[in-house]
Amino acid sequence: MKDKTTSLTSFMKQRRMGLNDFIQRLATNSYACKHSEVQSILNLSPPQDPELMNTNPSPPPSPSQQINLGPSSNPSAKPSDFHFLKVIGKGSFGKVLLARHRTDDNFYAVKVLQKKAILKKKEEKHIMSERNVLLKNVKHPFLVGLHYSFQTADKLYFILDYINGGELFYHLQRERCFLEPRARFYAAEIASALGYLHSLNIVYRDLKPENILLDSQGHIILTDFGLCKENIEPNGTTSTFCGTPEYLAPEVLHKQPYDRTVDWWCLGAVLYEMLYGLPPFYSRNTAEMYDNILNKPLQLKPNISNSARHLLEGLLQKDRTKRLGCSDDFIEIKNHIFFTPINWDDLNAKKITPPFNPNVTGPNDLRHFDPEFTDEPVPSSIGCSPDSALVTASIKEAAEAFVGFSYAPSMDSYL
Numbered sequence: 001m002k003d004k005t006t007s008l009t010s011f012m013k014q015r016r017m018g019l020n021d022f023i024q025r026l027a028t029n030s031y032a033c034k035h036s037e038v039q040s041i042l043n044l045s046p047p048q049d050p051e052l053m054n055t056n057p058s059p060p061p062s063p064s065q066q067i068n069l070g071p072s073s074n075p076s077a078k079p080s081d082f083h084f085l086k087v088i089g090k091g092s093f094g095k096v097l098l099a100r101h102r103t104d105d106n107f108y109a110v111k112v113l114q115k116k117a118i119l120k121k122k123e124e125k126h127i128m129s130e131r132n133v134l135l136k137n138v139k140h141p142f143l144v145g146l147h148y149s150f151q152t153a154d155k156l157y158f159i160l161d162y163i164n165g166g167e168l169f170y171h172l173q174r175e176r177c178f179l180e181p182r183a184r185f186y187a188a189e190i191a192s193a194l195g196y197l198h199s200l201n202i203v204y205r206d207l208k209p210e211n212i213l214l215d216s217q218g219h220i221i222l223t224d225f226g227l228c229k230e231n232i233e234p235n236g237t238t239s240t241f242c243g244t245p246e247y248l249a250p251e252v253l254h255k256q257p258y259d260r261t262v263d264w265w266c267l268g269a270v271l272y273e274m275l276y277g278l279p280p281f282y283s284r285n286t287a288e289m290y291d292n293i294l295n296k297p298l299q300l301k302p303n304i305s306n307s308a309r310h311l312l313e314g315l316l317q318k319d320r321t322k323r324l325g326c327s328d329d330f331i332e333i334k335n336h337i338f339f340t341p342i343n344w345d346d347l348n349a350k351k352i353t354p355p356f357n358p359n360v361t362g363p364n365d366l367r368h369f370d371p372e373f374t375d376e377p378v379p380s381s382i383g384c385s386p387d388s389a390l391v392t393a394s395i396k397e398a399a400e401a402f403v404g405f406s407y408a409p410s411m412d413s414y415l
Contacts, residue, residue: 310336
């Protein structure tokens with residue numbers, strides 16, 4: 001049992017690796033490289049992570065050359081407005097920090113992204129897409145809210161709702177799996193959020209336990225919209241190869257055009273993981289996992305209800321044209337027998353008591369954040385502008401990449 005727990009903990013830590021790491025591991029696996037489709041994926045040559053490249057990191061652009069932010073109702077926002085307290089998350093381009101506004105004393109999650117890393121990886125479109133999706137989230141109960149955004153010469157700042165009930169990933173890591181009623185509650189709130197995004201012609205594309213938070217009462221909050229694809233009509237498709245290895249749908253791995261049903265595949269994978277403790281086609285051997293997703297039949301142990309089994313079989317259908325949700329999208333999901341106990345109006349009104357209460361005592365209660373983050377010191381550069389920075393990147397390129405980034409809602413949106 002101890003060895004199994006150690007193995008599971010190791011798996012959970014490995015799960016934080018991104019798609020670039022997955023590709024690099026494929027490239028160094030001799031068994032994997034013999035597969036023709038793996039070779040085909042490797043030929044995509046995804047952008048390199050600047051931290052993995054053997055080049056000296058470039059200093060940021062000069063703050064004396066201000067980027068054109070476009071119209072903004074909050075032009076005076078700046079890092080010194082905040083007291084940055086703790087690191088509560090990390091990503092490819094920066095960190096998420098708990099911060100208290102010095103004037104109103106409210107707590108926020110501040111996502112701070114390094115422009116040089118974004119530009120080097122040519123990820124400007126994903127960052128602006130994230131901002132656009134956040135702007136479209138007016139009042140949905142299960143999507144994180146954006147208060148405003150601003151930028152300095154070398155960083156972008158998202159001022160977001162502070163959610164401190166912990167990642168679903170963190171709770172799964174601690175409890176290994178959930179009982180079916182709890183998994184159903186989470187799956188219903190996730191499905192509601194995905195259905196709302198789809199109603200805005202947005203495909204989420206990166207559903208995984210790391211991007212699903214619990215609020216202080218235990219409700220789901222979906223976050224991190226960096227891989228969202230906008231303007232996908234009900235019958236529209238896209239073909240960008242992106243996502244997280246364990247949750248990539250077969251059509252994405254096949255590099256075929258895919259549609260919004262890719263999100264229902266991911267919902268199936270997350271529900272499976274909540275019930276069983278691991279993703280449905282997981283293998284420590286990345287090539288084998290890739291092959292499993294494409295070719296291995298779904299195997300379900302008998303310790304779940306028939307309705308849960310039927311739902312998983314529908315969501316994890318390898319042929320997207322036969323997948324649950326392919327005809328009527330969210331309506332098919334909410335009407336499935338597995339969700340019969342759910343009153344959807346009550347769910348969206350947060351009238352259903354969550355099956356788990358994080359029991360946080362207040363904003364400073366960080367018990368549900370991974371110590372891997374919270375033990376890390378807050379970088380001194382986060383809360384100040386780099387007055388001594390040197391120009392090393394094209395100011396024009398940066399300006400064009402992030403025009404219109406800054407945002408603050410009108411007062412009406414708070415009424």
